[in-house]
Amino acid sequence: MSKEKSNKYLIVALLIGVVFHASAIFFTLESTYDALIHMFFANHYATSWFEPWNYSWYTGFTVMGYPPLVHQAIGLLSLLGGLKFGLFTVAIIGIILFITGVYRYTLMITGNRTVAGYAAIVAVFSSSFVETLHIFGQLPSIIGVSVLMHCMPEIYLWIKNGHIKNLVKSFSLLALTICSHHVTPIFGMVFFIFPLIGTVVMDVSREKVSSYKEVRFKLFLQTLFELLKRIIVFGAGSLFLIVFCIFPYWVNSKANPITQVPIPHGSRDNFLEVTSSGLMFFVIPWGILFFILPYILYRYYSKRYICFGLSISLLIVLGTGGTTPIPLKVLGENAFNILTLDRFTLWASIMSLPMFGEFVYRLIEGDLKTAIQNRFGNVYHRILGAAFAGTFLFFAGFTITLGYFRPFQPQKINTLPLVNFLNQDQHDQWRYLPLGFGDQMATLSSQTNAKTVDGNYHSARRLPELTSRAVERLENSKFRGMEGIGSLQQFLTVPEKYNLKYVFSNDKFYDPILYFCGWHRLSQLENGIMVWEKLNISPLPKVLPKDEVPTYLKLMWGIIPILTIIIAFVINVQSIFFRALKLKDETKPDFFKFEVPYTKFPFKIIAVLHLWILLLLGVISYGIYDFYINNATQVSPKNVVKAYYDALDFKYYEKAHSFIDPNSKLSISQFMLETSVADGILNSYAKLDAITIDIIKSSANRSTLVAKTKWITPLEIIKKDYYHEVIKRAGKWYILPQSVPLDIPPDQFVSSNLTEYFKQGRRKISTQTTYHEDVLKQPELEILSAKLIQYNKEFMIIGEIQNLDNSPADVVLKSSLYNKYDRVLATFNAKNVIKHKILPKETTSFKVNFEEISWLKKEVKKPTTFNPNEYTPKDISETPTNFDIQSAGNVAITDFYNQVALSDLIIENNHLKGTLFNYGIQEVTVPELLISYYTADKELLYVDHHFVREGVRVQRKQYFDYKLLDLSNCRIIISSLENCFVNGLPNESLARTIVPKRNKKAEKELLQKVNGKGFSFIKIELNNYIGNPK
Amino acid sequence: MIKRLRLIIVSIICFLLFVFAATKTNNLEANISLVTTQKKFIAGKPIALQFKSNSTLATARLFIIHSYGKTILQGKNQEGKLTFKIPPIYSLKTGQVSWYLIQNEKVTDTGNFEVLPNNTTPTLLENYLGPNTILTGKEHYTMMVAIPTDSYDNPKADNTTVFIKDQFLENITVSTQKTASFIAWKNIYSRTKSGKMLVSTQCENTSSKEFETELNPSIATDFTVGFSRNHEFADGNQITKLETSKIKDQFGNLVGDGTLVIFQVITKNNMLLKTFAATINGVAIAQLLHPDHAETYNVKAYITGIAESNLIQITYKPLLSNFTYQFSEKNRKITVGPLKSFMKQIVPDGIKTELKIFHNGKLLETKNVETNKGYATFNLLAAFYKKPTYQFEITTLGITKKTETKNYEAN
DSSP states (O other): OOOOOOOHHHHHHHHHHHHHHHHHHHHHGGGSSSHHHHHHHHHHHHHOSSOOEEOSSTTSEEGGGSOOHHHHHHHHHHHHHHHHHHHHHHHHHHHHHHHHHHHHHHHHHHOOHHHHHHHHHHHHHOHHHHHIIIIIOOHHHHHHHHHHHHHHHHHHHHHHHOOHHHHHHHHHHHHHHHHHOSHHHHHHIIIIIHHHHHHHHHHHHHHHSSSGGGOOHHHHHHHHHHHHHHHHHHHHHHHHHHHHHTHHHHHHHHHSOOOOOOOOOGGGSOTTTSHHHHIIIIIHHHGGGGGGHHHHHHHHTSGGGHHHHHHHHHHHHHTTGGGSSHHHHHHHHHHHHHSOTHHHHHHHHHHHHHHHHHHHHHHHHSHHHHHHHHHHOHHHHHHHHHHHHHHHHHHHHHHHHHHHHSOSSOOOOOOHHHHHHHHGGGGGGSEEEEESOGGGHHHHHHHOSOEESOOSOGGGOOOHHHHTSOOSOGGGGGGGHHHHHHHHHHHHHSGGGGTEEEEEESOGGGHHHHHHTTOEEEEEOTTSOEEEEOSSOOOOOSSOOOOOOOHHHHHHHHHHHHHHHHHHHHHHHHHHHHHHHTOSOOOOOGGGGGOOOOOOOOHHHHHHHHHHHHHHHHHHHHHHHHHHHHHOTTSSHHHHHHHHHHHHHTTOHHHHHHTBOGGGOOOHHHHHHHHHSOOSHHHHSOEEEEEEEEEEEEOSSEEEEEEEEEEEOSSOEEEEEEEEEEEEETTEEEEOOOOOOOOOOSOSSOOOOOOOOOOOOOSSOOSSOOOGGGSOOOOOEEEEEEEEEEETTEEEEEEEEEEOSSSOEEEEEEEEEEOTTOOEEEEEEOOSSSOSEEOTTOEEEEEEESSOOHHHHHHSSSOOOOOOTTOOHHHHHSOOOEEEEEEEEEEOOSOOOOOEEEEEEEEETTEEEEEEEEOSSSOBSEEEEEEEEEOTTSOEEEEEEEEOSSOBOTTOEEEEEEEOOOOTTEEEEEEOOTTEEETTEEHHHHHHHHSSSOOHHHHHTTOEEOOOSSOSEEEEEEEEEOSSOO | OHHHHHHHHHHHHHHHHHHHHHHHHHHSOOOEEEOOOOOEEETTSOEEEEEEESSSSOOOEEEEEETTEEEEEEOOEETTEEEEEEOHHHHTSOEEEEEEEEETTEEEEEEEEEEEOOTTSOOEEEEEEEOSEEESSSSOEEEEEEEEEOTTSOBOOTTOEEEEEEEETTEEEEEEEEOBTTBEEEEEEOOSSOEEEEEEEEETTEEOOOEEEEEEOOOBOOBOEEEEESOSBOOSSSEEEEEEOOOBBTTSOBOOTTOEEEEEEEOTTOOEEEEEEEOBTTBOEEEEEOOSSOEEEEEEEEETTTEEBOOEEEEEBOSOSOOOEEEETTTTEEEEOOOBOTTSOBOOSOOEEEEEEEETTEEEEEEEEEOBTTBEEEEOOTTTOOSSEEEEEEEETTEEEEOOOEEOOOO
């Protein structure tokens, strides 16, 4: 036997692959979805190898929820050169494994070294691989499937020849796959190994007869029984490996079943409806492969590969997600909602690679080339080849640069200031919450000891507040609509439950909700991230709870995965060396016998391929046309209005201005002034969620439209209708500009005096806990009234509280409901119906809701309740018979802007219409009205709130319109100050030492008479949020 | 040889006898009694309890119970004297110590002694003052607690003298307090003036550091309110300043900066308007926009539940007594104006003008626009206003005019 030459195609593939991907990952990997999570896990292993419990996320979770091999490998390498070194090294190993894996897999399938070489080259640029690595960053998945491909020839040889050597090799590689990624071997068994077994049986049957045609079902079955012993040995062995290698994982799955409600994933969408998901999870992974799909199916449906044919068909269908109902039916509701279906497409595309390699070989130097040249001539072949190669490279290039053109992540955050902040002054004694960080939150977690309530591996969640929500992370909750915001609000309202004291906000969007939940800005760090703080939060206890697991599981988890690498290396290193260095002649493996001669490419297939490509091109052209018609900005009245709002939503003012009627002579600077001067919840903090545009009236050149918009703001969903007139000029539609407010502020130059405050904190520079004399006295508050009411079947606590002290106070107010056996039914804090920061002698009304907020119910499709653990539906049926209020004052120093006057008020048709006038020098971004309702006896009955949608600029007016409530079914159940406590002390007795005798008569003079339904008086208070304090 | 052997045997016998005797005597409960008569020891000095025994061999153990803990000490018999050294961690701390002599697991003797504070070491003072802010007045006080100790942190014996001193303005008060149950304390009553009070303590030669407590003003008393403005016309575009007198507590101290004052305005129509201001140096100044129609404001200021002001009246004169309006563009454009002010100048831009649209006497819609250069313009788009006739009511600057019914052609 002559010495085999090195496969130059494989060498080329490896060289190009390593250079191309290894240089690209430095720009892509860190902004992928998953890579940073793997780095965080790696950091865990690097710091505590045998301890599976991690306190950093979700109030503690176990890392036994994900196979550890890749993380441990990165962790080990990080000891050499840091976490990123580990990450990139493992990624490069993954690239090499993938290319060589495809080579070996193709070699087994086709038995042709040239074809395998071609397959290795096309694998380098295959768009599914590029996407998985450079967009998703799924390293364990890549390594898992690559090792599985290495494993398959060994499985083939074991079943065919029964050499123990092959069995041992295949087991060693399979163990490696299992430890890298659990889903790959389980589904790999079904989709890769079963068809492989089928192919072996087919090959063995073929050897008994002279051609595949003669292989009949009976013979196939007969052969299957002959080989059954080997198959069973392999099957039993691999089952054992799957259970044994990641045994702690299975134990953990049993102990902590995933209680997470399904989180929407793009791969489960209907790709025709959600085209962005279609692009990400279908078009990109298939890429060029989809154009030659008929060839791939034709080849896989030939008799030898029939099992692979069935497998790939199933994979293709499962990969279509929610586009067809089949995946849901095949997988069942449960698996469908847990699995991300894009992996099926990934596997299908990987399975196609051998046939793709074969096709390319035949197109470039094989029988397809001859067939085309003979039929259509040389030129056509060249054009076709060029177009094919061009499209192929375009897909790869498009995929790798997608993250550059459409960033998936917020801009890279310099975490050093955050790490320093957490280390400083014992800030890491509390939990923190990053907002708007994207997957970079994992980077922060891996750099600090401080803990967060959020996390980035949602299967590991344990808090019911999180598992009951289809919210990926609190950090990006705005993308999950009201459900996300609702979940976030809960954490911000009751932060003491989680020892959550600091919020790092990288997204201004969340600022209003933080303010209205009683948080205040601390400082802006040098990386531009705003730190928000909440007072009255106790630090984390010294000992945190954790789930203990037996030592043997910890040892298995720490030892087995790395052991599998060592064993696999020892077993396989010899043959790798022999093969690579050609030291020894190796007998050709059996699958070389089944090489297909590429002699005559069937013309039928060429025809089918042409038709298929034409069809695809037709569909694509139609799609592009449709896209153009829907998105071309000025072709119709609707489009121009829609484009206008899109531009405004993304703050592309120049673009928005281009849609304004040019004849109106509205300059861009004037337009910018008019659209951006007005601050407010709608202008500064809203995200356009939905827009429907209806034509009210139209003629050939002029139309009137209404844009019904729905905006998600951090506080509530706002629906607003805007009326527009559009006009057609020179074939293009334009919007006529709207009138601008003409109000002129009274003064050109304004001065203002305000009392400002400062807290020293520790007066001595020392790390010691605060000295006794530096502790500020808690401001004295008085709860003036407290009532348990029932309104619309919901129990609430309302009342009024005053700051009696001489220092301003931050008010935290917590209330509990009790049944007649004094058992707690519910506990919650006052959220946004209270003024959290009050000046000396200032009063505020408050309301504590124990259940969801009404607007949430209306907007969310499936009713989700605010369901903190201690409040279950069962308790609602019980009538509370008592309540208590625990309020705490702490010295506050900011957010007391009171210079807004209620300068006009009309009550008509059950509406409260008024004018706010800002006489100070700060622009009020979101004014909140607290409207207290009183009975005829001037007794507090209810407290409501209303966010004014527009801000109030300095020395300007803002109008509001509030619909008064119907309180005829609101009743006071208990009105008592008996169980009210301030700073842990009884309310009344303390207050009387400061205010011996209250002037109750004067208090009642402050109420506005109204002829309302169920009430007779109201009181209006203002809570002003300043978005950009100057 | 035999001699030597005999000698060896004899010495062995002697040794055995001795051993037996020793064992025998040890087994006997030797009579051990306390020698040390001292019942009181000074902390920091070594403490040893000495016992004598009728046996030179007997040993015993001493179990001691101290407020600081319990331990067992092993005695050493030196020629009939047993000495137990109390370990320093116990001898440094004051308190009662009980001891139990144990022989052969039996308590044969008990007793106790006391460790007293060491007055020869430098005195240390531990102090607490709280609360660190109090209100002015006779009933509020802050409490100074002093705990004098010796160098080993043992509280001094009761009746140790501690001087508690406080300074407020020109007055320095020194009072003498005796410790009782280790502490000396004093309630330092507030004064009628607000300010900062410094407090310190002294015991023997040791002085404390300076402690401070703020005397904050008490709650406000009633006050008066005044106003100032540019002119008396209701142009909707000037500011009236409302200013309180200096708000003081009952002792004449200015109330704390930042005290919130609510200014309530009652309009002619009994609507309650509000503006807010926090005090600086006792004065709160709030601002109010002039109304845009003739109006009389009754203003009163409140510190909720605590104090209130007198009631004042502010009258605003109307800016104009009449205005004109025109219909144009097939009655679809209504122009109100020119609106001229008290010196015949054009009114400032942004005057709210309201148009009520009626059809057959029924109110359909209310439109609001703001004036521009003295004019307010309403456009009734044919697409929205399809009725054949409309009648209007125009209100601006507090004056309402009703138009005649206008006819409209369908578009």
